[in-house]
Amino acid sequence: MDLHSEFENSKFFHRARIDRRAADALVGLAAGLTADGVITTSEAQFLQNWLRTNVAHLEDPVINLLYSRLSHMLQDQVLDADESFELLSILHSFAGLSLDAPKQATSGFVAPNDLPFNAPVPDLEWAGKMFVFTGVMAYGPRKECEALIEARGALIGSGVSKKVHYLVVGSIGNEQWRHSTYGTKIMRAVELREAGVPIAIVGEDHWQRGLFG
Incomplete structure (x- = not known):
């Protein structure tokens, strides 16, 4: 506990700097884990522990999504092939994010813009499609x-x-x-x-x- 705000006043331990370093480290970690195109159970468990220790306090919706999805996948302590592929996709997308600083949750998730969606949007059919x-x-x-x-x-x-x-x-x-x-x-x-x-x-x-x- 920082009773006298010593950490908060320190240029080395300022909360904003700690948050940015943690977020930047997560981007690098995501890039490293996805480098070989496979996420193993042990790698997923390592990431879960890292998130819990380092960035659980950040009010960032994408980080929170990553942590909640990862926790759901590892409920049985095993990352199956489908879960591994989904986690790989999430981490690939996350590694492409530019995090100048952690963002406070405001209106929720940020959707991709400038996407080439069909216009007008088509009616969706299901059977056989x-x-x-x-x-x-x-x-x-x-x-x-x-x-x-x-x-x-x-x-x-x-x-x-x-x-x-x-x-x-x-x-x-x-x-x-x-x-x-x-x-x-x-x-x-x-x-x-x-x-x-x-x-x-x-x-x-x-x-x-x-x-x-």
Whole structure:
């Protein structure tokens, strides 16, 4: 406990500087963990412990999302293949964020802007239609999002191709989407769409309206 505000007045221990160093360190840690393209259970547990120790106090919605999703994945102490892929996607997106300083939570999550969504937005059909998700979904883990539409007869694609009908972009992401990992799926979908392939790029908000009205 800093009874005399010694840490707060110190140029080395000032809270704002500590927060920035912690956030910057997390970006570097995310980049390091994703470098080999695989997240193991032990790596996920290490990250969970690191988050709990170093950045649990930060009022940043993306960091809080990362921690809550990670905790959910590790409830059984095992990171399965689907969870590993989703965590890899989240960390890739997070590593692309530019954190000049931790941001206080205000109106919630920041959605990617300047995205090439179809305009006008298409009506969503489910039965027999193939969906691919990219980015981080505000609704919940990707497996839960996939299960919702599989129950309606939809198919889940492993990547963007001519067989895909809809690419759904998660609403939590990096404004610099072109430089992020999930941007490659979007650019591929744009290329296919411009070549005449009937693939639609839609945001999570439209996807949720299609499901829940």
